[in-house]
Amino acid sequence: MNPSMKYALLLFCFAASIRPLTAQDSIVQNVTARRELNLDGRWNYMVDPYETGYYDYRHQPYDQSPSGKGGYYDDRKQTDKSQLIEYDFDRSPTLKVPGDWNSQDEKLLYYEGTIWYRRVFQTTPQPGRRYFIYFGAVNYEAHVYLNGKKLGMHKGGFTPFQFEVTSLLKAGDNTLVVKADNTRHQDEIPTVNTDWWNYGGITRDVCLASTPETFISDYQLQLKKDDPHTIEGYVQLAGQHSPQTVTIDIPEAGIHTTTTTDGGGRAPVAIMTKKLAYWSPEHPKLYAVSLSTATDTTVDRIGFRTIRVQGKDILLNGKPVFLRGICIHDENPLIPGRLRGEGDCRMLLTWAKQLGCNYVRLAHYPHNEAMIRLADEMGLMVWAEVPVYWTISWTNPDTYANAQKQLSDLINRDRNRAAVIIWSIGNETPLSAPRLDFMSRLAAHAHQLDNTRLVSAALEVHRQGNEVIVDDPLGEKLDLVSFNEYAGWYWGDKLADLPNYHFTIKYDRPVIITELGGDALAGFHADPDTRWSEEYQEALYANQVKMLSGITALRGITPWILVDFRSPRRQHPVYQNFWNRKGLISEQGVKKRAFYTLKNFYDTIAKKYP
Ligand code: GCB
Secondary structure (H helix, E strand, O other), rough: OOOOHHHHHHHHHHHHHOOOEEOOOOOOOOHHHHEEEOEEEEEEEEEEOOOOOOOOOOOOEEOOOOOOOHHHHHHHOOOOOOOOOOOOOOOOEEEEOOOOOOOOHHHHHHOOOOOEEEEEEEOOOOOOEEEEEOOOEEEEEEEEEEEOOEEEEEEEOOOOOOEEOOOOOEEEEEEEEEEEOOOOOOOOOOOOOOOOOOOEEOOEEEEEEEEEEOOEEEEEEEEEEOOOEEEEEEEEEEEEOOEEEEEEEEEEHHHEEEEEEEOHHHHEEEEEEEOOOOOOOOOOEEEEEEEEEOEEEEEEEOOOOEEEEOOOOEOOOOEEEEEOEEEEEOEEOOEEOOOOHHHHHHHHHHEEEHHOOOEEEEEOOOOHHHHHHHHHOOEEEEEEOOOOOOOOOOOOOOHHHHHHHHHHHHHHHHHOOOOOOEEEEEEEEOOOOOHHHHHHHHHHHHHHHHOOOOEEEEEEEEEEOOEEEEHHHHHHOOOOOEEEEOEEEOOOOOOHHHHHOOOHHHHHHHHEEEEEEOOEEEOOOOOOOOOOOOOHHHHHHHHHHHOOOOOOOEEEEOOOOOOOEOOHHHHOOOOOOEEEEOEEOOOOOOOOOHHHHHHHHHHHHHHHOO
C-alpha cells in the first residue's frame, strides 16, 4: 500500500471510531420478561464537576481520541506502587441504583453536573443468545461504557434505552461505567426552567437482558379504534427475517391464533373476538397473553378497552366517563427523591384511590414503567406526558427531534397498557407561530404512532374581566380541550368571587381541567382568607368546584397535585422551603383539609357517572 493510501485508510478508521454512538432506536418490549441479571444495587461513584474523567487537559474527549482510552471508564487499577492513577472506583463511595443522587448524600442535594457510576458484574454468556444492557432512565445525558468500550450516549431523563452488548460481554467479570450528567441546557427537553427538582443519576432499574438470536422485539395488541370486537396490532421480530409463524395465545379469552411475518420481520395482528371482559377502573381485567415463534416466547399481561370522544363526552368502552383525577410527580416525598420501585408507586396510587380517583395525570414527563403497569393493575386511567414544558427552543430542529424521540419512546414503551388513555405532548407552552408548528407536528406524530388513544396537551387560558377564554389554536389539533387554570391562587383575588367567572371555550369537545389548586402548609390553620393555610386551600377547592360546574362540557379534572413536591423555585422560608405546597397531602404523608373537599366532590360525581 502506498503511503497516501495508508494515510487515507488510517483517517477512515479514525473517523469511523469517532462516529457518534447513540442508544438503539427501539427497546425490547416488556424487557423485564427478558431479564437475565438485575443490575440494581450499590454502584461506586465519583463526583466529577470538571469532567476530568471525560476530557483531557486540552478539553478533548478521551473517548473520541484514536485509542479511545484515558477516561475513568477504563476503570484502571494500580498494579505497581509507583504508578500514578488519580481515581479509584474500588475505594469510592456507593449510591443506590435505582435512585437519584440528590437524596442520597446531603452534599449532592443541589448538585448539577457529572457523576460517574461503576458496577462490576459476573456473567457467563451462552452461545446463540443476544445480550442487551437496559436502563429504565438516567437523568439527563448518559454515556455508557462496557469493559472500557463506549456503547453510546443517550439524552432524555425519563425514557428507557438499551445497547446490544453480545460481542462485548465476557465470561466472568464485566465492568459497566456510566457518566450521568444532569446539567440543564436551553435547547434540551425539558429546558432550563421547570418547577421541579432536577434529580440526577441512574433513577430507574438497570438490567442485562437476553434473547435468542431471532426474537420478538416489539408488539402491539390493543382493541382496534372504535371496534370492541377486534384485537389489532403487530408483532415485530429482530434477527433473521425469513417468514416465520407467530402464535398468539390468550387462553382465558379462548384465543389461539397464528400470523406470519413479512420480509421486515413484522406480522400483522387482527383477531376477532366476542368474549372479552373489558378493562375499566372498576374491573381492571388483565389477560395473560403469550406470543411465540419457533425460537422465542414472551408473556405479558394486557387489558383491552376502547376510548373515544363523542361530542362533549369521553366514552370508555362506549360508556360516558368523568375523569376523577389528580396530578402526580415522580417523587416520593418521604425520601424525598425520585420513586425507587413498585412500593413507592403503590403508595402514591393508593392515595389517589383513597381520594376517589379513577384517573391520574402523570406529570410532566414519562413516569416509571412500573407506575403504568400498577395503574393497569389497580384500575386507574392515565394521562402520560413528555417534558415539553414552558419555553422550549421552538426553532431548533435538534430540539424538535429530541422531543419527538421522547414521545416515540414513551408511546412505544406503554402502547400495550390499557390504563393509558391520553398522550400529552406538553404543558403550558406559550403562544407563537414556531411553537404552533412544533406542537402540531408532535400531535400529528402521536396520532400517527397510535390511533387508539386520545392526544392532548395542557394549554393556558387568558382573561377579559370575568371571562376566562380558551382559544389556543393548538386546540384544533387535539382530541380534548385541556387547560390549566389557577383561579384563587395566581389570579382572582377573592375566593368567594370564583363562581362569578365564566368560561368561553372555542372548541366543542370534552373539557378536562389539567391543573387547578393552591398552596397550603400542612398543620398551618387560620381563617379561609389567609394564604398558605389549610383553610384557604379548602375554600379554594370549594369555590373552584362551584365555578367549574358552569362548564357544561366538563368531563374531568386533575387538580395540582397529590403530594407536596420539591422545587428550587419555591423559596418562602416559612411556608415553602423549596417545597411546592399545592399537594393535598404533605411531604410527611398527612392529608390536608382540601383532600376531603375534593374527595366529597368525587363521591358525588361517581354517583352521577356510575
Ligand atoms: C403550573 C405548572 C406546574 C407548576 C404549577 C405551580 O402551571 O404546570 O408544573 O408546578 O403550575 O405550582 O405553579
